[in-house]
Amino acid sequence: MHQVIGSGLVPWPKRLTAGSPRLEDIGVSPEEFHQETSIWQARVNDYWKQMKSVVQKNSLRDVMDMNSNLGGFAAALKDKDVWVMNVAPAHMPARLKIIYDRGLIGTVHDWCETFSTYPRTYDLLHAWKVFSEIEEQGCGVEDLLIEMDRMLRPDGFVIIKDKSSVINHVRKFVTALRWDGWLSEVEPSFDDLSASEGRVLIARKKLWDEEVNAI
Incomplete structure (x- = not known):
């Protein structure tokens, strides 16, 4: 598909990494945009290295x-055969236009509420x-974990990148959620987006037959 949608946009797939003309509308410079793009490519490469031993070909489709x-x-997932739903925070809805x-799809949502899916x-x-x-909004971590578990398929993965206190709290619920099919926890490499991010937790939800056998 080579159709250009909107003024000043380059054709697909270059649009994925080219700065949007509307970046100025949200106060982001082209330099900041390209820096973030590079940072996420490096982060995703690290995620996939950690998951390499447990991710089977074509096992991840809906992200x-x-x-x-x-x-x-x-x-950063442009070379993976996946479909990605991007969720923009309710307090930053203007970023959805970027x-x-x-050339991506997305929606706006407040994670203090359930997601319609x-x-x-x-x-x-x-x-x-x-x-x-x-x-910070006064909403419960436990409620969000339950919502994530509802959306996640058995044998699926969660990648949680957050401050250390959050990761420590989430770890308390991993076994109860049956997210202990496989675990990896690391301190991420430092980058310009990492000021408040202490650790990365990657967890895999067990298959239902594994859950039955464990009882």
Whole structure:
């Protein structure tokens, strides 16, 4: 598909990594945009290295980025055969237009509320700073974990990148949620987006037959 949608947009797939003409509308410079794009490519490469031993070919199809910002996470998956739902925070809805300009899809949502989707829709949920942000709003971490579990397919993955106190709290619920099919926890490499991010937790939800056998 080579159709250009909107004024000043380059054809697909260059749109994924080219700066949108509307970046100025949200106060982001082209330099900041390209820097974030590079950072997310490096982060996603690290995620996949950690998951390499447990991710089978074509096992990840439907992915959600729960805090999409400028769409860097989804753009970094350009060489993967996946479909990504980008979720822009309700307090930053204008950033959704940058998602669209990149040729991606998305929606706006407040994670203090449930997300309108069928249960067990996603193979991977990526939560960057989502838990610390809802904590600041006075919403419960436990409620969001239950909502994520509802959306996540058995054998699916969650990637939670947040401050250390959040990761420590989430770890208390991993076994109860049956997210202990496989675990990896690391301190991420420092980059210009890492000021408040202490650790990365990657967890895999067990298959139902594994859950039955464990009883």
